[in-house]
Amino acid sequence: MKNVSLVRNIRDNYIRMIINGVITFGTSIIFTRTLDVETYGVYSYFIWFILTASYLLNFGYEGTITKFVPEYYFNRNLEGTSSFLLYVLRRQTLVITVLIILLILTLDIWKDILNIKEKYGKLIIILALINILPNILLNILVSTVQSVQRFDVFARVSIQSNIITFILNALLLITTKRIEYVFVVILLCNVYQIVLYLLWLQKDLSIHIHHFFQKNRILKDSKRIKKYAGYMYINIVWQQIVWNRSEFFFLSLYSAADQVAFYGLAFSLVNMVNMGVSPFLSIVNNYLAKLVAIKEHEEIKLLIYNLTNIFTVILLFGLTIAFYFSSNLINLIYTSKFSEATSVFLILLFGFIIGKILNIASSLPFYYEQQKFIVFLGIVTGCVNIILDVIFIPNHGAIGAAVANTIAQIFFSVIQFVYTIIKFSLRVPYKNILSLFILNSVFIIIVLLLEIPLLIKFLIMLIFLLIYMIVCIKMKIFDRNYIRKLRENV
Secondary structure (H helix, E strand, O other): OOOOOHHHHHHHHHHHHHHHHHHHHHHHHHHHHHOOHHHHHHHHHHHHHHHHHHHHOOOOHHHHHHHHHHHHHOOOOHHHHHHHHHHHHHHHHHHHHHHHHHHHHOHHHHHHHHOOOHHHOOHHHHHHHHHHHHHHHHHHHHHHHHHOOOHHHHHHHHHHHHHHHHHHHHHHHHHHOOHHHHHHHHHHHHHHHHHHHHHHHHHHOOOOHHHHHOOOOOOOOHHHHHHHHHHHHHHHHHHHHHHHHHHHHHHHHHOOHHHHHHHHHHHHHHHHHHHHHHHHHHHHHHHHHHHHHOOOHHHHHHHHHHHHHHHHHHHHHHHHHHHHHHHHHHHHHHOHHHOOHHHHHHHHHHHHHHHHHHOOOOOHHHHOOOOHHHHHHHHHHHHHHHHHHHHHHHHHHHHHHHHHHHHHHHHHHHHHHHHHHHHOOOOOOHHHHHHHHHHHHHHHHHHHHOOOOHHHHHHHHHHHHHHHHHHHHHOOOOOHHHHHHHHHHO
């Protein structure tokens, strides 16, 4: 059992995020410049298909691992850890293998539901189906590595795999322009990662391949594990519906492939923004979990208040920059054929940023085991999202999908925000949030109403930055003493 410091985990996680972000950015350029819009839309659709199926078929065990593996592992119960992991791996392998075989055998019956043109054939559907099992097993193993705080292992394997994937995809797309090969590459690289993680399991947890085929060990806490997995499954399902899955499905039903492509590119750009936020939020959530465990309730309130201030300043400023320069950057990098993705990106980014500002404390209900209302709210929001998809997408395509997604996200975020601050008596800097929102909105409205040359945009941004800094100083948003204290403690 190796102990890794929190600081080192933070470092490794950010290194992974930065390198993978650069690779993802480079990959998006290669795909958009080598494929036509329709083919890129088909690729986006089947990536959505694999990820959605993987999330729906993990049955909540990915999140359950995050809770139960540390419970066994950090209490030095390696037998409990291995019994639990072997149970999950065996169960998922058996169930998913049987299901995939049945789907392939009955492909002619249901393939028309996917609304894919005949020229792409059955092969791409079969490759997508085959990719589901290794993707699910990989997610299980990644959750295991992260739950025992081995972000160094996670970062090393992830970076290696992404570099290999990028090189192979670049060579194949430039020479063949066939997306079938891309899914073969994804399959092989996922299997490569699984092998590396299994070797780590063998070394660190003494779980060997032959244990997989031995008689089942008795699983402790079976009822508790299955109950928790049920809650996690419901939570995962609504997350996928609300944030990043249902829009692709309804776009494929009601719109042309180019609309899927525009939405797919915009969504991937928002994910790149998220890559810069996620490592920090991961640190915050770990720190909140510690504070809940040691019952530092006043410290939790102070932390949430100050972090909400910081996130509001940074994220709203980033949103304003995006409104000024995203169209120029998208046309420059992805060419003008993807210019329609700009509006889709800005709508999605707006929902993403509002959600992040309001959800700094979103993990508290789960840490205090008060998550029932949040799960119920998620179900309601999922239904709202689907209704909005059906209303907006047929007539408005990718723009309609972005509007539906954003409305659903803000609906959920606002209600969760109100519930959390009331339930846990949190202090929130309402005045600061409102003041900065109005200030940013004024400068956003300027660029929306006027045709402004690029040079003038830069000058306006400099003026805005100066005003923004003065306002933040006057409002005393940054408490230097608290930030210093937080850095020392974390």
